Amino acid sequence: MRRVVSLALCLFLSFGCAPKKEDLNTITIWHWMTDRQNALEELAALYEQQTGVKVKIDLYAPSDVYSQRIVASAQSRVLPDIYGILDKKEIFASFIQSGFVADLTEEFQKENGAWEKMLFPKALDVNRFPEGNIYGVQAGIYGVPLDVTNIQMLYNKKLLQKAGIQEVPRTFPEFIEAGQALKRVGIAGLVSGFGEMWLIDCFASNYAFNIMGEEKVMATYRGEIPYTDPDWIKVFSVFQELQEKGVLADGVVTKPNKYAEQDFALERAAFAFNGSWCVNVYNDMNSDLEYGAMLPPPVNPDRPMRIWGGAGSSLVVNNSSPRKDKAIAFLKWLTQKKQQAFLARETRNLPSNREALASIPPILSEFAGVMDFTTHPAIWPYTENALVTEKLDKGIQSIIIGEKTPAEVAREVQQIKERELKKAKQ
């Protein structure tokens, strides 16, 4: 009996350790987009009908958990055929340099660049590494945008009317006035997920571009201009003024974006700072919500307001996948007009295919109309050190809770900047 058990154990271990036979006809996609799972599954079924290639759509949410999974899978070399990298461009570059991402440039340029021309250039830029980029990545396009997005302000038409605000504020002083008018009638002003650092970062960089322009912001990142510069203090003061004048909703500083979305959708706040994906979210929470989109009101009227935007969700192809060609073919199919129109209709996201824009709802058109004003950290020539960004975001939280002044935060951020610059030189 013992011999039989030992033999069974050995056999079990040997078979258990044997490599799994590769299924070359099934592509696996890992994504984080809860709202798109059903639509993607429908498209996958259609693709299988048309081509015979099976597409397995695996959802891992929320996005931070997904990101951790991708990093862990990269470390253990078990990435799927198609996946997304939600991290900073620096990390995207690390994935490419480690051989985890396929260079798709050749595919995009085939047939006189037909695939490239079909998509929004801003969406592709996020996945593009230009010649001589600071990351040392070979120039090329490494990802496929599934949709485009931008982050701007939303206003609730009914609540503005209730507060007697006839016109949507176009400048920062007008916005402050509107916030105070809302406060007088007991309506919260601006809500956003400032409990998530990236939204604070996004809001701050919108105003940094408006107040001092892109070149000065980049010069700060390069270490040529300090954060104690009066223009940066002006950027930090935007948050101080919003707080002191009572424009920010209560508890905004620790609010995750999901709750901020709920507050706006349930008409607890008149303004929201959110991305174009909110159209779908708001529709699910309150389909009767009457709202519009606007650019954040500028502090400096002489310079245009720049907002974050470009590719919303991008997918990359695993360079070492034995099904690489099939994965690329699927992504090409997914970004065609018909499939993009279906995704836009079903998930209320802006399609990355320009030709599919004709069939989007009116509120999404408001988002699509400002794509020319978009910018994104992923296309900037320089990026800020992550520790400096963390200090900046936490510092802004301190300003919002009235703990620190803009000047104090500027000093603290500059201290970290100098420390990191010194470390980089060593």
Added chain:
Amino acid sequence: MQLKNFSWFRLQDHLKNFSFVLPAILIFCIFYIYPFFDIFRLSFHEWNGITPSMKYVGLQNLQELMKDEVWWQAMGHAAYITFIALTFQNVLAFALALACDREIRMKRFYRVVFFIPPVLSEVVVGLIWQWILYAGVQDGQHIGLLNYWLTKTGLPQLVHNWLSDPKTALTCIAIVHSWKGFGWGFIMLLAGLQTIDRQLYEAARVDGAGSWKLFTNVTLPMMVPVMLVVVILTVLGSMQVFVLVLSMVGQGLGYHTEVPVTRILSAMTGTNRFGYACAMGINFGVILIMVSVAFKWLSNRMKQA
């Protein structure tokens, strides 16, 4: 010849036995021993967690950590949460255990009720309490349960931004952590109370001891070993709190709600400094081991006394 056969038989027997424990040894080595040593190795490197190459920096990560004010501030916050848990949580657990140890009506029901919070998911508890402590207003009415009731009960002056004020955020987290955790202490202390020989109480009563004397001279001394176990588990559990923090205040209120594990997580996933995160892990682990050893030593001393 007989001896030779015997040795072969023994060896075969050993090999067979070993083959049965081999999977467990392998699992232990792969999932415990290897990561343990790899964390030490990684702490001497600068690595973003993705690139195949990593830069050796020696003790630089550890040196930086020693000077990292935010790290020590986070350690202080964990100590504060632990202090609240040791006092509020354990006193509450002991008081309830004492109550349920007596012949009261529906004591079984209470036992079940008191053990509900520990079995709930920390994320769920965090989200529920976030709603209770919510500071928003709609149509002039507070939406958060606590602020709503404060207004309704004539205490509007106490209405507050509980989770967005540095003065109250950490205390709120500590109290919720204690609420969530007191059930464990309650069950352990109740089990301890039930092992005390009832004859001791009867003998003390015969000698004229009142309730207070019974408590201080019989219950407390007999409960010391159980209490020490509860204290050690409370310290270890509270120092490592983080799910509750994430679900109640997201990525934090400035640095006011940072605890060691959120700092490790932020170094690993926010700033992509795996080496530094490992150095933090080692530093934190050493501190926890030292605390546990200190309590063990204290426990032995108390037993001897």
